[in-house]
Amino acid sequence: MKLVLLSGGSGKRLWPLSNNSRSKQFLRVLNSNHEKKSSMVERVWAQLNNVGLSDSTIIATSYSQVDMITNQLGQNVPLIVEPERRDTFPAIALAATYLYSVQAVSLEEVVAVLPVDPYVENAFFERVRELEALLEKSDAQLGLIGIEPTYPSSKYGYIIPNLSKQNDYVNVSHFQEKPTEEEAKELLSKNALWNAGVFAFKLGTLIDILLEKGLPIQYNELLNRYSELPKISFDYEVVEKLEHIVALPYKGYWKDLGTWNTLTDEMATNLLGKGMISPDSENTHIVNELDIPVAALGVKDLVIAASPDGILVTEKSASPRIKELLKDFDQRPMFEERRWGWYHVIDHASYEDGQEMLTKRISVLPGKNLSYQYHETRNEVWTVIKGEGEFVLDDKIIPIKAGDVLRVPARSKHSVKALTALEFIEVQTGRNLVEDDKIRLFESWEEIEAHCEFVKLQVK
Template identity: 30%
Template sequence: MLIPLILSGGSGTRLWPVSRKNLPKQFLNLTGHGTLFQQTLARTRHLPDLAPPIVVVTDDHRFLAAEQLREAGIEDATIVLEPLARNTGPAIALGALTALERDPQALLLVLPADHLISHEEPFGRAVEAALRLANDGWLVTFGIRPDRPETGFGYIRRAEPLGTDAFRVGRFVEKPDHATAEAYLADGSHDWNSGMFLFTAARYIEELGRYAPAMLDAVRAAHVTARRDLDFARVDAEAFTRVPDGSIDYAVMEKTDRAAVVPLSCGWSDIGSWSALWLAGEHDAEGNLREGDTLALDTRNCLLHSHERHLLAAVGVDDLVVVSTPDATLVAHRDAAQQVKQIVEELQRSGRSEHSIHRVVQRPWGSYDSLESAERFQVKRILVKPGATLSLQKHHHRAEHWIVVSGTAEVTCDDKVFLLGENQSTYIPLGSVHRLRNPGKLPLELIEVQSGSYLGEDDIVRLDDAYGRA
């Protein structure tokens, strides 16, 4: 069986302010065709002998992954929670050990969750070519045929042919300078390192044990601690702290003598920056990529991205990235888009929250939008999905007023349980044990007004929770 192993641990800092720690780029709809995570799942659907996927995701994003799997119609995926970021070597090892529990002969198609592939037919043909090699014991990577002298990617130099559509890997090359990248493009023997792989789970574990035994031993020790938590396989965090950090390239692929590369031209992009998204997008007559409510006059070769209910207008500018969200706006030259990560680092050093969370925060039960806040009050718009329930909780420092805008709310407040409909409201006193549930078949929307001496999200004492957060 061919098992897609989807790596979904990225933090997405280079697409700030749209992508942030609590909602990274793989879970965003950046191209209008579903999220990158869902597109990754979809492109495996027509591959031969396909088994349910394994998804390796961070604990913070577990409900995002589960919800988007459900939206994609995939009910039988295995979701493995990676407690700490340890790079691709350990993440793939976790997936491989999980796959071997299903099938000792399992084949793994390793795919990052945040890549874009515009042409799926050549991708499918490349996978079929890689399958033949993987069944013969090769560890196969996919090399993207370059169409420009790109300095932001690593490269793979091809060696002797292995049949008509694959090559032995000559060597892996770090990100080059521009002159070297131009030489690679001219000589035609180097491909971009895509970070996609195909091999049997057993062969990867065998080679990892040969070249990085400490990593394999630590991942094995952590893997045996995995326990079932709702729909997730949760690996013990303390055990995983002993796992060395390392990429699959450094741990295995650069050392093994059984590395093969299948060249591939499929409209691939890692969407690693706003300029990469501009390159991959559909442009208007002036070369602009425009998303959301935008207006462009005498404007060329720009990326303009506006959030809901907000007009972004550009006049007389060229080669800019302008991205607007409810709480932050980015303006950058397209050539400087790789430096956006430095903005995120500066926000972190300054102790600001915009590097990690959006104004709209996703929760397993729905979402909330912080509309207004001051020293002793905060106003939120809360959306609760049909049938969903917030935790049974209390607060030490704030009281809350709830006003139903649409839908039906079931409210628990201390020893009372009652229903509220549209335009009805209630008051939750400080210290009261309370819960909110949507018993209906339509979304519940309400306005919450908080008042008190402290309004932080850490002033929540969960007494019971359907999502295992109590």
């Protein structure tokens, strides 16, 4: 059995801690067995490892999340990277072609696709494993996991079983997306299940569907034509068109931590970061990533979340509406985790002549390095404020330490490696200061050193 974890998300439901590059699954706010907090993706990967499924798991994600995943799970986690975000059908199709044409997985192999961020017990993944035998026994085209509801929720989609009952699974009649609470009560009377977003199928089933649609089944070909795929969910493009679908009920703990009110229910503390909550404040949480304190006094049922991207104050019951509030709001991420560390935008200014200034605080972890790159339009000045490292400018490597000031003109090739924990302030000046103004030449330090040595030999 192969598992594909879908890691996507626009980052708006847990704003301001989440953004377009740091979606909810990467927020380190959950309790773990260690002193430090863990993220949803770290928790799920540890659970897959516990039940012996991590070796057969691949994560499907977008370019904007690759650094976050490798930063939290390590460099060896297998990834399928979408060239652009196009919803769940294209993502699952790309994963299927990778398994088929690159890994040479048998068409009879069962593939289970699930979100990267369910908050569940280990038993949930054991239940996912049982879908393999269920598909063989039932000869169904698709297998799902259905959560036995604990109340009539309007937040989840529902799996409606047909009248013919089986001993340990249900035949699926149809689906209903996010009903009203009154409708949900009626669905519960029909033994409906919450849809956990898990799909299991034989690889050949999806390959056949791609062929029917005239789409490539070779990974590289589909990758090149990815922009032609419809932006549509797997549910609408595939699931609703299949005739024989079964579902395994799951009775254990399951929760979607996609909103502030559900996430704070699972936090072990009411205060993360600098802040104070008065004793007469009831059911109130503060999650603060800023270096200034946040205080809550005499309030009830609130979430106060603060990050470089913004500040949110919301009643817990209203928090699911944040995505609607932000639908027309667009700004660059002010905080990002990368494979080498993180950066925080401190200031940004635009001037009448079209020039801009952007100031970042950048932290590079010991032994990590930025890619060897250059920028077309911007100049940079770096002021090292902590640690020691090696700095490369136009193929020359020099040692650096706290107090050094480094100038990086536009089109100058540059990189830095941290020997100890390294921090510097970067001031960018120029026009159109965007993250896309970056031409990468080499990623690894070994490649950079080898190139610089080659240049030295050429000069001799």
